[in-house]
Amino acid sequence: MQKNITLSMGNGGEENNELITNIFYKYFKNDILSKSEDAAVLKVEQNIAYSTDSFTVSPLFFNGADIGKLAVCGTCNDLAMMGAKPKYLTVGVIIEEGFSTRDLEKIVRSMKKELETNEVIIVSGDTKVMPKGTIDKIIINTSGIGEIQYEGISSNNITSEDLILVSRDIGAHGATIFCAREGIELESELKSDCASLYPIVQELINSGVKITALRDATRGGVSAVLNEWAKQSNICIEVDEDKIPVSQEVQGICEMLGFEATALANEGTFCLAIPEDNANKALDILKKFNDNAVILAKVTNSHNKKVILNSSYGTQRFLDTPSGELLPRIC
């Protein structure tokens, strides 16, 4: 292979075939992909979840993950949040002419590793190369199909009988990307939370915990999720401000940025709405994966469609859906 990606590698001809064979098939090979022509043929025998996401993160490599891992986790997590076991992915890669073939291979290798974690395979793909200067390095789109293991998960059904949990300390991905982009060196261990969530969801399902809703807190962070839930279920979500799990490192970045940790993106952190009598059981399972999991909020009807932050001093304020630019190209 050449050291850099050329336009001819996206032409549908010989060089395109070489790129696909030498990089993508090398890592993604499986029986279905090998037989896939214009489309893969799949046998599906139950209800499925189906989702897509595009990944434009900058920089491509950062502490804790890279765009490849992110592209697999992101779509697999969307499926997991509907109670579905990820099964099949498609991948569309758009590369800038001149991009390093070695970096491409590094990204693809990282995707492969995360595919294995999810026990998922890539069954169809597409590669495009754009002329230098018309796209910044590389963009990856994934779509995915999962088999639903737990029916009826919906953010329209949350009631005052549910408690809201969060699976770990929040904001690590957003803070990490910010530091990587601004060249801030921290002595600490700050790294993206980017991770596949289906293993946790599977354990929740296997344990018999009742689940009302799940949502990974990506762009817009925990505040976007809670506000969406409050609107969709016509409820008020009251968060104990003191309970919000934020690491010292993330807190430090937030102060620098003037952001709230609740608005920072996560890529392996999710919110759960769980019936009150199942909440502690769910929390125990979450804590097996990350000790910072907490019961974060209760559901009331005091201000429907709103999220309230209750401080330890007894004061209250609304936590709104984030707005403004936040961090572009966070995922």
Next chain:
Amino acid sequence: MQKNITLSMGNGGEENNELITNIFYKYFKNDILSKSEDAAVLKVEQNIAYSTDSFTVSPLFFNGADIGKLAVCGTCNDLAMMGAKPKYLTVGVIIEEGFSTRDLEKIVRSMKKELETNEVIIVSGDTKVMPKGTIDKIIINTSGIGEIQYEGISSNNITSEDLILVSRDIGAHGATIFCAREGIELESELKSDCASLYPIVQELINSGVKITALRDATRGGVSAVLNEWAKQSNICIEVDEDKIPVSQEVQGICEMLGFEATALANEGTFCLAIPEDNANKALDILKKFNDNAVILAKVTNSHNKKVILNSSYGTQRFLDTPSGELLPRIC
């Protein structure tokens, strides 16, 4: 809505919700999409085809179609080529900051129209905005699920009992994009062949025609398809050069470009491998849609894995898989 797309419209917060509601939901609305959270939940009861494609075409608008129509046709056609009726699509849109909201709406409107032609719905989507200068205008990724209506279509099974047909005159898309990009004004009616192919496939299936293989001749054109088929089925495909249907306009562009029409991209033109005794019946159906459909080639074993062009003078030459840059951003 603002006149131009802003970074904040891709932030996962308020402005992002507005963009989705005012543009995407406005045109794509359906019951499944409305209920879709992180992923859509679908009931699928038969074998499915599953595919993805990214669209980077430049210019965005050209004679006969635009990137929106292309993005729907492209993935639906991939499904149709596996004998599947397109059912569900996902769409990932990546937009450059500053892009015209009106142009975005025009593209989305064009997608909607083509969704209707295919009787397909969008069930999940994703929108990203990238800072000005980091992506050229807009890129669209679609993935799709189709229900297989005709089992066993495969380009590994072509034999000397098949004839090879092509559904219309070739190269119109490639020639149109070239003209649009170079500012060549033609007095003629040259326009992209971009079109949804499932209606033709459905009629073939309904009529009881036996189908060995189907493939739309996109990047790399008819020569890429025939060469792939020759390799996959370990056969020799012998094309009657005189029979290759090329319009006068496309022929003119080819002479200008120094290209062969067989290497030019198509977006609504497909090759068929049909058992000899069914070929005329298939041709009659193709001709209902386009009078330029022809039986193009026969399958022999004279030079396996190769495509041969037979001229009317009795000379022979190989038609190879295209290589080199061809036209970047053709689709």
